[in-house]
Amino acid sequence: MTSLRNWDGSQEPFTLTRDELAALRRISEEPAYLPDDTPGLKGLCDKGLALAYGYDPGNLDRPDVPPDDGRSFYFPMPTAPVLDQLRRQALAKAREVIQNAEMLTAFFDTLPRQAGSENGIEFMDAGGEATQMIIRAMENAQHDIKTAQPAYRRPDTMDQSASFLAEPLSRGVALFDIYPPNTQNQPHMNKYVQTVTAYGPHAQVRRLLTPFPRIVIVDKMCIIQDLREGSDDSRVAWKVTHEGMVAFILMIFDWMWDMAGPWHGDTPSGQGQQTFTNDRTRAILRGMAAHKSLSVIAKEMRVSTKTLGNELAALDAKLGFPPGRNDFPRGMWWVTSSEQDIHP
Structure with a gap:
């Protein structure tokens, strides 16, 4: 505290x-x-x-x-101690999200793996049966579609996803997609993100650094699958309609969403790595995280404060923040972003 x-x-x-x-x-x-x-x-x-x-x-x-x-x-x-506390809260929440995701998959591991439904939880093959059920549910969605997709997805799969999402997104159904950070280097994934987010602010995609299971929630129906690295359950899925269990899975998804960083379909950088930041903006953000003022950072970098302001404004635009003072939302994004690990 x-x-x-x-x-x-x-x-x-x-x-x-x-x-x-x-x-x-x-x-x-x-x-x-x-x-x-x-x-x-x-x-x-x-x-x-x-x-x-x-x-x-x-x-x-x-x-x-x-x-x-x-x-x-x-x-x-906002003050420097506030940002310190928010960083600690973000890290604590990340640990909590990981623990709850592991607890969730551990719970499903205890269930009998046989066809049929019991108390609103139905075991099924994760192949064609589950895929067709997800497609039908998404096409008929009324309110929102929330997915967490941890595994590699082929280009033809993403083209199909964009195709059957077109109708519900055109109707205003909200989309919340989560993917791992390594997908940012896949051109077909960037194409998919650019396609779905073009429908408007009700369609959003984010990247999450921590491991997570596959989750698909359409209105009040959920499909869950353990596709984490090292899992032996890639062909196993469960359909969940039990209201209490759906609510619990939705809570975990919302925590994951809060921890994830925005993704609009990045443009490759000169080094072949797609990021929101460059060497200069990362230096500025690290200085601000160390409680340095912009004037001190500008002096250290031998540039003007106006130049720093322009760099931050450009970053804010990439992150989708409105023009103006964005120190808090930008700081929240930075303390949970995998781009902190890029050096220099």
């Missing part, structure tokens, strides 16, 4: 709840008028991590009077 110094100079223990973390991420991406009863906002203000204005401080044409609709203009106040 990290201690933060309050405005009066005292120190209090600091933690962030899930609601507070979500609220801080939201206002950091774009300060805005929000209902005062939005979960997490009051806690952020009490901890000195957000300020509530009666007006937009960036718009001096507005009168300095609070609105009468129960909203205030919320602005983030």
Whole structure:
């Protein structure tokens, strides 16, 4: 637990709840008028991590009077100890995600492997039967499709996936795809990502560094399969419709999604490795993670602060962040990104 110094100079223990973390991420991406009863906002203000204005401080044409609709203009106040704590929370969550994913596959390993359904869990062959069931479910999806795909997928498979996803995505069905980081070096995967994300912000793809099982959730039906490296269960799958078990698997998927980094279909770099960052932006991010100001980093790199700002703005655009101050969402992405391991 990290201690933060309050405005009066005292120190209090600091933690962030899930609601507070979500609220801080939201206002950091774009300060805005929000209902005062939005979960997490009051806690952020009490901890000195957000300020509530009666007006937009960036718009001096507005009168300095609070609105009468129960909203205030919320602005983030992130600090270095906050980013330290968020890094620790991210790493702890990564460990928790790995443990829960392992627990999930361990549970299915205890189930009898025979055809038929029992209590909303049905054993099946992971070949054609499961594939056709997934395709039918996706084509008839009403709300959202969530998939975690840890294994290599052939070019023809990805072309077929993009084809049968076209109709539900055109109807506005949300897509949340997770893939391992090594897929970024596969041209057919980049083509798939560019194709599905072109339908709009309701179609998103991310990459996750930690190992995970194959999960396909369509509305309230789930297919789960252990395709992790070293697994002997590549031909084994389970269809899950039990509401409690689907909810548990969905919770694990959402944790995995929170830990994953965005992917828009990268363009290969000069070194043949597809990344969001280059040597300069990684140097800037490492300096900021070490609590250095942009002026100090600029001096060390012998460039202007304007140059650093332009580099960060270009990175934000690649990550899909809106124009403006993105220190918090960019920092959250960096502390969980595998690109930290790229040197220099």
